[in-house]
Amino acid sequence: MDKKIEQTQKLTISTDVDELVGWLSSTGDRQTALFERAREVKLNRIGNVVHFRGLIEFSNLCRKNCFYCGIRKDNKQVSRYSLSEEEIVTAARYAFDNGFGSVVLQSGEITSQEFTDFIERVIKKIRQSTSPEIGITLSLGEQSEETYLRWREAGAQRYLLRIETSNPKLYKLLHPDDSLHRFETRLNCLYLLKKLNYQVGTGVMIGLPFQTLEDLANDLIFMYRFDIDMCGMGPYIEHAQTPLYNFNSELMSLQQRFDLSLKMIALLRLLMPDINIAATTALQAIDPIGREKAIRVGANIIMPNITPAKYREHYLLYENKPCIDENADDCLSCLEARIAMIDHRIGKNERGDSLHYQNRNKKNQVYGSYLSGQNQ
Numbered sequence: 001m002d003k004k005i006e007q008t009q010k011l012t013i014s015t016d017v018d019e020l021v022g023w024l025s026s027t028g029d030r031q032t033a034l035f036e037r038a039r040e041v042k043l044n045r046i047g048n049v050v051h052f053r054g055l056i057e058f059s060n061l062c063r064k065n066c067f068y069c070g071i072r073k074d075n076k077q078v079s080r081y082s083l084s085e086e087e088i089v090t091a092a093r094y095a096f097d098n099g100f101g102s103v104v105l106q107s108g109e110i111t112s113q114e115f116t117d118f119i120e121r122v123i124k125k126i127r128q129s130t131s132p133e134i135g136i137t138l139s140l141g142e143q144s145e146e147t148y149l150r151w152r153e154a155g156a157q158r159y160l161l162r163i164e165t166s167n168p169k170l171y172k173l174l175h176p177d178d179s180l181h182r183f184e185t186r187l188n189c190l191y192l193l194k195k196l197n198y199q200v201g202t203g204v205m206i207g208l209p210f211q212t213l214e215d216l217a218n219d220l221i222f223m224y225r226f227d228i229d230m231c232g233m234g235p236y237i238e239h240a241q242t243p244l245y246n247f248n249s250e251l252m253s254l255q256q257r258f259d260l261s262l263k264m265i266a267l268l269r270l271l272m273p274d275i276n277i278a279a280t281t282a283l284q285a286i287d288p289i290g291r292e293k294a295i296r297v298g299a300n301i302i303m304p305n306i307t308p309a310k311y312r313e314h315y316l317l318y319e320n321k322p323c324i325d326e327n328a329d330d331c332l333s334c335l336e337a338r339i340a341m342i343d344h345r346i347g348k349n350e351r352g353d354s355l356h357y358q359n360r361n362k363k364n365q366v367y368g369s370y371l372s373g374q375n376q
């Protein structure tokens with residue numbers, strides 16, 4: 001047998017911090033073995049299919065001031081915008097017409113009764129205008145249980161809320177120390193989303209100032225223990241109009257952040273073989289074929305930006321964001337060719353729900369019927 005295959009077959013990963021740190025610092029043959037094993041596991045469990053989520057960044061209004069983010073409230077250089085109900089539904093319809101099985105609605109954090117009502121109406125309208133109904137993922141930050149429930153009942157199935165870092169001390173360094181930016185609140189929101197039976201996605205930024213490899217290893221363990229269904233994580237990329245920019249001298253190079261991100265994806269795939277893992281746009285900001293590289297080492301989701309082009313330059317979470325001056329068609333056709341080049345196919349018209357979520361629900365049902373059997 002080929003020596004390389006023998007090596008990769010022996011590769012198993014556990015939730016041991018030191019072991020994970022070892023993998024995160026791996027280079028050369030050891031790193032290659034990690035990538036190959038993650039690729040094999042993904043192909044076995046998920047297949048060579050990539051599902052698209054049309055990303056609609058529908059508003060850059062935000063009440064928060066995260067130190068790393070370009071659209072933070074206090075950045076007065078940002079010109080603020082919000083799409084109308086009709087513009088969002090039109091974008092979702094575009095996604096549907098082009099075979100995307102799902103859309104993601106993302107914005108800054110806005111909390112008000114009007115906003116809750118607005119999103120509820122948008123979800124219902126998207127469902128009415130697509131048949132079979134397109135999948136709807138929300139990424140709208142921290143909200144009340146009641147709001148999450150209303151959106152779930154309106155028909156959203158998934159929610160993305162990155163924990164950003166699982167280390168509460170590091171979280172504190174990255175956010176203002178006030179009641180709007182509490183680690184505990186973010187964590188509690190993730191529990192609420194799980195309780196409301198969303199497919200729950202989280203993730204972290206990789207290569208932040210003050211972040212250690214131990215922190216990243218603990219992030220992987222956090223996602224494993226929380227039993228997430230989806231993950232979106234990618235490199236931290238600095239933005240000059242943010243407070244964290246002052247700590248640039250603490251940063252590793254962009255290439256190192258990129259490599260570390262690929263290792264994080266590969267390790268998570270080995271720890272959680274059936275979850276959905278996004279190849280995030282931030283990877284493409286560093287390497288033009290960054291997302292394709294992520295697909296090769298375990299990711300299975302791409303989120304093409306289908307925000308109307310005139311708004312894109314105003315949703316700059318970080319610098320060098322790609323595809324901001326292209327229209328949605330350009331992005332789609334270039335992506336189709338890129339996916340074919342890495343021997344993958346696009347799961348057109350398929351929702352691409354998290355297999356992990358389906359499997360965990362099946363387990364719960366079996367366990368539930370076992371319990372109800374005992375009660376009889």
Ligand code: SAH
Pocket residue numbers: 068069070106107108109139140141142160161162164204205234235236237238239282317318
């Ligand atoms: N307001 C929502 C959703 C939009 S922000 C929320 O915060 O959850 C989406 C993600 O962008 C954040 O979770 C964060 O991880 C990421 N992000 C923000 N600034 C970034 C930066 N400078 N580099 C990389 N990712 C960044």
Ligand code: SF4
Pocket residue numbers: 062063064065066069070071072073107108109141
């Ligand atoms: Fe607002 Fe999200 Fe940016 Fe924080 S990361 S400032 S919540 S858009």
